[in-house]
Every structure is written in structure tokens, then in C-alpha cells.
Amino acid sequence: xxxxxxxxxxxxxxxxxxxxxxxxxxxxxxxxxxxxxxxxxxxxxxxxxxxxxxxxxxxxxxxxxxxxxxxxxxxxxxxxxxxxxxxxxxxxxxxxxxxxxxxxxxxxxxxxxxxxxxxxxxxxxxxxxxxxxxxxxxxxxxxx
Numbered sequence: 001x002x003x004x005x006x007x008x009x010x011x012x013x014x015x016x017x018x019x020x021x022x023x024x025x026x027x028x029x030x031x032x033x034x035x036x037x038x039x040x041x042x043x044x045x046x047x048x049x050x051x052x053x054x055x056x057x058x059x060x061x062x063x064x065x066x067x068x069x070x071x072x073x074x075x076x077x078x079x080x081x082x083x084x085x086x087x088x089x090x091x092x093x094x095x096x097x098x099x100x101x102x103x104x105x106x107x108x109x110x111x112x113x114x115x116x117x118x119x120x121x122x123x124x125x126x127x128x129x130x131x132x133x134x135x136x137x138x139x140x141x142x143x144x
Contacts, residue, residue, distance in 0.1 A: 005114040012111055015104040022097035029093045033086040040079040047072045 050069060057065065 003114065003118050005111045005118060008107065008111050008114065012104070012107045015100070015107050019097065019100040019104045022093070022100040026090065026093035026097045029086065029090045033083065033090050036079065036083050036086055040076065040083060043072060043076045043079055047076065 047069065050065075050072065
């Protein structure tokens with residue numbers, strides 16, 4: 001006959017897999033966010049460096065430069081929006097991981113409690129067997 005802790009083991013295993021999967025997804029989202037933040041910093045650095053360009057330009061060159069700077073500014077705004085979206089995704093992944101982690105811990109605690117109860121029950125049975133043997137020996141030793 002299987003014990004309660006053994007019957008719960010598949011649920012524990014599944015909870016562990018879900019927790020690991022959620023952790024992996026959160027790590028992937030964090031990597032995406034880090035990459036997007038790095039790209040934003042590169043755009044901002046490029047924008048600063050481009051602003052420090054040469055003076056004495058023709059009007060058409062100045063207009064081209066201004067249009068290019070505006071495109072960089074638009075790219076920066078788009079990247080900031082992407083980062084905001086990725087931050088929300090990271091937070092959602094973190095919440096999913098926290099829930100999966102809490103469920104895994106709860107199941108681990110239940111299984112551990114069942115194992116302790118089973119161990120105590122087994123110890124009581126063993127003690128009862130020992131007591132019965134001792135009683136049986138005492139009776140046999142006391143009779144002629």
C-alpha cells in the first residue's frame with residue numbers, strides 16, 4: 001500500500017517542474033530587458049555623439065542632420081516603450097514564479113508533514129511489536 005506522501009509525489013514533481021519553468025521564463029524576460037536597456041543606452045550615446053558633430057555645414061546638410069537626429073529621437077522613444085513593456089513582462093513572470101514557488105513549498109511542507117506522521121506511526125508500531133515480544137518472553141519465562 002502506498003503512503004500519502006508517496007501518492008502526493010507526482011504533484012510535488014509537477015510543482016517543481018512548473019517552478020523551474022517559471023524561473024527560466026523570468027530569466028529569459030530579464031535577459032530581453034537587459035538587452036533592450038543596453039540598446040537604449042547605445043541610442044542615447046549615439047544621439048549625444050551625433051549632436052557634437054562638426055559646425056559650418058550647408059543648409060541641406062544641416063536639415064539632413066536634423067532629420068536624422070529626429071529619427072534617432074523617435075527610435076529612443078520606441079525603445080523606451082519597449083523597455084516599459086518588457087518591465088511589465090518581467091514583473092508578470094516574477095509573479096508567476098512566486099506563485100509556482102509558493103505552491104511547490106506548500107506541497108513540500110505537506111509531504112514532509114505526512115512523512116513525519118508516517119515515521120511516527122511506524123515507530124509506534126515497532127515499539128508495540130517490541131513490547132509484545134517482551135511481554136511474550138516474560139510470560140514464557142514465568143511459566144514452568
